[in-house]
Amino acid sequence: MSSLNRDTFVAIVLLLVCGGLYVASLEIREPDYGQLSPATWPRMIIGIVAFLSMIYLVQSIRRGPDEKDDEKSWEGFGAFLAQWRNVLWVFALFLGYLLALPWVGMLLGGAAFVFLLLTVLGPLSGRDMLIHLVIALVTVGGMWLLFTHGLGVILPRGELTGI
Amino acid sequence: MVLDNLLLAFAEIGSIQTLLLMIVGVGAGLLAGSVPGFTIAMAVVLTLPFTFSMPPAQGLATMISVLVGGLSGGLMSGILTGIPGTPSSVATTFDGFPLARKGEPGFALGLGVWSSFFGGMISAVLLVLFAPQLARIGLEFQPWDFFMLVIFALTVTASLAGQNLIKGLIAGALGLLIRTVGEDEAVGVGRFDFGSDYLLSGFDFIAVLIGLFAFSQLLSDVKDRSSAQQALTDTGDVRVRIEHVRALKELAKRWVVVVRSAFIGMFTGILPGAGGSIANILAYDQAKKSSKEPERFGKGNPEGVIAPEASNNAVEGGALTPLMALGIPGDVTAAIMLGALLIHDIVPSPSFISEEPVLAYSIFIAFFAANFIMLGMQSVMLRVFVLVTRIRMYMLAAVILGLASIGVFALNNVADDIWTLLWFGILGFFMRQFGFPLAPMILGVVLGNIAELNLSRALAISTDYTLFFTRPWALFFFIIAIFSAVFPLFQQARAEGKKWVRFYAPALLTCISLPLFMMGGAVRPGLALLCLCLAAFLGYRAFRSASAPA
Numbered sequence: 001m002s003s004l005n006r007d008t009f010v011a012i013v014l015l016l017v018c019g020g021l022y023v024a025s026l027e028i029r030e031p032d033y034g035q036l037s038p039a040t041w042p043r044m045i046i047g048i049v050a051f052l053s054m055i056y057l058v059q060s061i062r063r064g065p066d067e068k069d070d071e072k073s074w075e076g077f078g079a080f081l082a083q084w085r086n087v088l089w090v091f092a093l094f095l096g097y098l099l100a101l102p103w104v105g106m107l108l109g110g111a112a113f114v115f116l117l118l119t120v121l122g123p124l125s126g127r128d129m130l131i132h133l134v135i136a137l138v139t140v141g142g143m144w145l146l147f148t149h150g151l152g153v154i155l156p157r158g159e160l161t162g163i
Numbered sequence: 164m165v166l167d168n169l170l171l172a173f174a175e176i177g178s179i180q181t182l183l184l185m186i187v188g189v190g191a192g193l194l195a196g197s198v199p200g201f202t203i204a205m206a207v208v209l210t211l212p213f214t215f216s217m218p219p220a221q222g223l224a225t226m227i228s229v230l231v232g233g234l235s236g237g238l239m240s241g242i243l244t245g246i247p248g249t250p251s252s253v254a255t256t257f258d259g260f261p262l263a264r265k266g267e268p269g270f271a272l273g274l275g276v277w278s279s280f281f282g283g284m285i286s287a288v289l290l291v292l293f294a295p296q297l298a299r300i301g302l303e304f305q306p307w308d309f310f311m312l313v314i315f316a317l318t319v320t321a322s323l324a325g326q327n328l329i330k331g332l333i334a335g336a337l338g339l340l341i342r343t344v345g346e347d348e349a350v351g352v353g354r355f356d357f358g359s360d361y362l363l364s365g366f367d368f369i370a371v372l373i374g375l376f377a378f379s380q381l382l383s384d385v386k387d388r389s390s391a392q393q394a395l396t397d398t399g400d401v402r403v404r405i406e407h408v409r410a411l412k413e414l415a416k417r418w419v420v421v422v423r424s425a426f427i428g429m430f431t432g433i434l435p436g437a438g439g440s441i442a443n444i445l446a447y448d449q450a451k452k453s454s455k456e457p458e459r460f461g462k463g464n465p466e467g468v469i470a471p472e473a474s475n476n477a478v479e480g481g482a483l484t485p486l487m488a489l490g491i492p493g494d495v496t497a498a499i500m501l502g503a504l505l506i507h508d509i510v511p512s513p514s515f516i517s518e519e520p521v522l523a524y525s526i527f528i529a530f531f532a533a534n535f536i537m538l539g540m541q542s543v544m545l546r547v548f549v550l551v552t553r554i555r556m557y558m559l560a561a562v563i564l565g566l567a568s569i570g571v572f573a574l575n576n577v578a579d580d581i582w583t584l585l586w587f588g589i590l591g592f593f594m595r596q597f598g599f600p601l602a603p604m605i606l607g608v609v610l611g612n613i614a615e616l617n618l619s620r621a622l623a624i625s626t627d628y629t630l631f632f633t634r635p636w637a638l639f640f641f642i643i644a645i646f647s648a649v650f651p652l653f654q655q656a657r658a659e660g661k662k663w664v665r666f667y668a669p670a671l672l673t674c675i676s677l678p679l680f681m682m683g684g685a686v687r688p689g690l691a692l693l694c695l696c697l698a699a700f701l702g703y704r705a706f707r708s709a710s711a712p713a
Contacts, residue, residue: 010597024357025354025355028352029352029353033350034350035622035623036615036618036619038352038354039354041618045343048336049333049337052329052332056333085388086386086387086388086391086557087382087385091585094564094588097568098578102578106568106569106572110565110568111565113564114562114565117557117564118558118561121385121388121392121557121560121561122391122392122558135558135562139562139565139566140566143565143569143570147573151573152216153573153576155572155573156578
């Protein structure tokens, strides 16, 4: 496996996706009307992606393995977590925010998301946390006011909080 | 009638509310353009959800303001810090920063601001003149021609691909594929829904755009822990007064540079895929080549500031021309503008200007007005710019993510769109990490439905596939699509000094003369003849230089 590079894996994933989508396209219902079948256009694109992915695969194999880079090499799971810490936090907190949205609503959920994100990405002193809290409340609160009262958009209310 | 529509458009744009929104838009654009790491496209795409509840003219005016502000904003950081705020202002730093370092930052900023203004105004005039003419031609198009036109626009992905052509093309095709998820617009049959209502309703493409462009960019910006906690730039204590009068006097002396650069910007903008990032370098290069003192370039020559700034502001007038006239975006930001029109149920097409004259004139007026507002706002935003650059990156990212989620929800009042934002943010982030350019994908997302709908319409009229290659306009677009697709190879071969590149232009001219002949009448066959003569001349020259001993 070490003789392969990152692009090879991406190309293989793309080819697998194309295969999966082609199989899924066989499930598309054929209506009795219309000249262009609803499956034709997606299949054309799948064909193009598959063709380009094949070229990409060949190119990546011909290029050979990735050069060892001390900075990029992952030494175990801990190093992986350390390298991608911020990104994983953003994903996790955004996911949590979305899952909590029906329960806590957009105002509190949004403010909590921004506050927590600021806290995990930024420094952790008491003063910084206070600044983060103010930023979260002012920005999300301001936006919430703008949308609900200024633009008349009803933002999601939380079942638990009622706001 | 024209006057009535014009007055109505003035009333739309001239309202206090719209003007205030435009001022805010220009201010936001100036900031977004000035902050390195933020792109104009990102600023425009983040503005989209806010415009949803506005009337179309007001929403578009706001977006145009962000765009015009963004195009001008890059000069602030470029001149004061030496770091271009956007790729469109790279060349501005070549002479703007040295001029500022010589102790003349106010003069350099004045040159940049006024060049941006005149560049924008010249392109606005050209947009008003050209777009209706182009639209008149577009009225001749039938679905076959439109389909081929979209295919041509999609070949732009090749130009947007940058270093890796294959990755760019894959990204563009994936963009097309994303738009096939959900109900087919022509016959209403579900596709790739896997039994999920969320997938059946399809992805809201604005949420997709924000996820791909903004979310993934912010993730990339905070990826590194230490750089996320740093301020954007350390500009120190900047107290600058823009020297307007002196800059205007300088511009009056060098008006040829302003006009030439604006034309370069305008026509670069019309060319699909070639945006401000190319225009500013081209204009700088031309200014240097035609200067009597080329050795002064790079050392604080005023022309080195005037040329890139006049050209990059003129680009958007060019990019908006095919959008207004044909419904085909000239670049990514124009593609997002197309998205803005679509969320207001307005589908730009050749009949857009005649069917929606008030809206079309509103766009023209907004383009003019935004340039004036930009002029007035620069001094104010300069102070804000200094403050914003002191904000740490993670703060900006967290706040923008939180606000983007609210804005995305407001698009359709469904939480599913925020999920779309997350999924496409993740996808965009990984694509960036693996070196896939996102601009082609955006184009694919925007143009996917238009291509399929026109293919469907064409086949509903006739199942004769040869019409895609025998109708003059369809053939015309097919030919330029092929030449456009191989253009990156042409550029690469030219850099390597390959001889065949000399025959690229003659071959293109010869090929397009065929559909022009087929169009009939007097003018177009005349043009075809002209193309053939030019092709013969260029071909002869190319042949002679190719056969000449090295």
